[in-house]
Amino acid sequence: MERMRDLGINPASIAPWFSECRQSSYVLVCVSDEHAAAWAKVLGAPVRRCYIDDALLDKRAAETGCPKSELVAAKLPDRGSTMAGDFGEILVFLYHSAREPGVEFIGPKKWRLKQDRTKPAPYSDVIQFVLPHWPKPSTDDRILCSEVKTKSTAGNSSPINSAIADCEKDRTSRLAKTLVWLKERALYEDLGTTTLAHLERFTKATDYPEAQKQFRAVAVVCASLVGDVLADAPEEEPTDYTVVVISVPQLKQRYEDVYNAVHATVAEPGGAT
Numbered sequence: 001m002e003r004m005r006d007l008g009i010n011p012a013s014i015a016p017w018f019s020e021c022r023q024s025s026y027v028l029v030c031v032s033d034e035h036a037a038a039w040a041k042v043l044g045a046p047v048r049r050c051y052i053d054d055a056l057l058d059k060r061a062a063e064t065g066c067p068k069s070e071l072v073a074a075k076l077p078d079r080g081s082t083m084a085g086d087f088g089e090i091l092v093f094l095y096h097s098a099r100e101p102g103v104e105f106i107g108p109k110k111w112r113l114k115q116d117r118t119k120p121a122p123y124s125d126v127i128q129f130v131l132p133h134w135p136k137p138s139t140d141d142r143i144l145c146s147e148v149k150t151k152s153t154a155g156n157s158s159p160i161n162s163a164i165a166d167c168e169k170d171r172t173s174r175l176a177k178t179l180v181w182l183k184e185r186a187l188y189e190d191l192g193t194t195t196l197a198h199l200e201r202f203t204k205a206t207d208y209p210e211a212q213k214q215f216r217a218v219a220v221v222c223a224s225l226v227g228d229v230l231a232d233a234p235e236e237e238p239t240d241y242t243v244v245v246i247s248v249p250q251l252k253q254r255y256e257d258v259y260n261a262v263h264a265t266v267a268e269p270g271g272a273t
Contacts, residue, residue: 006053006109006192007046011097014042018098018246025234026243029095030223033249040254044261050090050111051075053192057266068266076263077117079256086111087255088150088220089125091246096128096144103130105144108182108194123178124170129198137201137208145170145178146216146244151225152252159219160232160243167217167241175213179203215241222251 017035021028052075061068077083090111097105107128110121130142147166149159170178183199185191201208221229226247234243248254 007049009046009094009097011094011105012101014094015098015101018095020099023233025237026245028230029244029246031246031248036249036251036254040257040261043258044265047087047090047258048072048262048265050093050109052112056190069263072263072266075112075114075117076259079259082118082120083259084150084152084252084255085120085148087258088218089121089148091220091248092126092146092148092216092218093128095244095246096126096146104132105130106193106198108191110182112191113182113185113189123181124174127175127178127182129194129202131198131201135197137211139209139211141201141209141211142214143175143202143211144214144216145175146218148218148220150220150251151229152222152255154225158232159221159229160217160245163217163219164234164238164241164243167215171215171240176203216244217241218244218246220246220248220251223247223249 017031019030019032021030052072057068057071060066060071064071077086093107093109096107097103105128107126110123110125110127114121124145125148126144126146128144130140130144132138132140147163147170149157149163149166151157151159166174179199179202182191182194183196183203186194186196186199202211205211219229226245230245233245
């Protein structure tokens with residue numbers, strides 16, 4: 001379906017990855033060992049496409065004479081907190097589509113727009129649109145905005161509290177700034193399936209029927225740490241956003257394996273690319 005065309009993933013096929021369990025005040029999503037272990041085989045090319053699409057990669061390789069492996073390496077983060085954070089955001093981007101596999105999601109791949117590969121992309125973490133009657137705007141239109149915090153190793157960070165705090169920034173002002181920034185980038189750059197018209201439907205909101213806004217504060221956490229992390233879960237269900245905790249076994253190993261697989265998608269025996 002179009003919503004995942006540029007990543008090469010069928011949302012229905014990845015829906016089993018995310019086993020949801022609604023708690024009293026948050027949603028707990030448990031990824032099994034079996035599914036997480038398969039990510040390196042499944043997500044290499046899709047994650048690469050989050051940073052650079054196939055057509056642009058082919059074009060730049062032809063124009064520069066540089067091997068694709070070098071072009072891709074210039075886009076990917078180094079191992080460490082930025083890689084962990086990027087992977088958490090990409091996982092949530094996939095989760096949004098997987099939890100509603102019959103709904104078409106349109107979302108800019110913000111990782112393509114980084115000024116510095118060693119730092120996170122700016123503004124709100126994950127933005128996706130649902131426009132069921134497009135190109136006709138309607139009150140059925142939705143915008144999903146998730147603030148994502150990733151915790152793959154032990155430490156003092158509190159991903160739930162941090163995600164909730166930054167989700168509040170999204171709700172008060174940052175989402176609007178993010179949409180304006182994306183529109184400005186779309187004036188000069190191809191954002192893939194997200195078009196300038198899609199963005200203007202929300203940046204010029206007063207010109208169209210009121211759209212629904214859905215906010216999520218998401219913590220992507222290594223399964224071995226999730227028990228301690230859940231101590232920070234809210235006691236009561238928030239009224240204007242949803243708290244989601246995604247538990248992934250051996251999270252650090254899994255995301256590093258995926259990024260190794262990204263590099264492997266543009267490497268050939270003998271060093272040719």
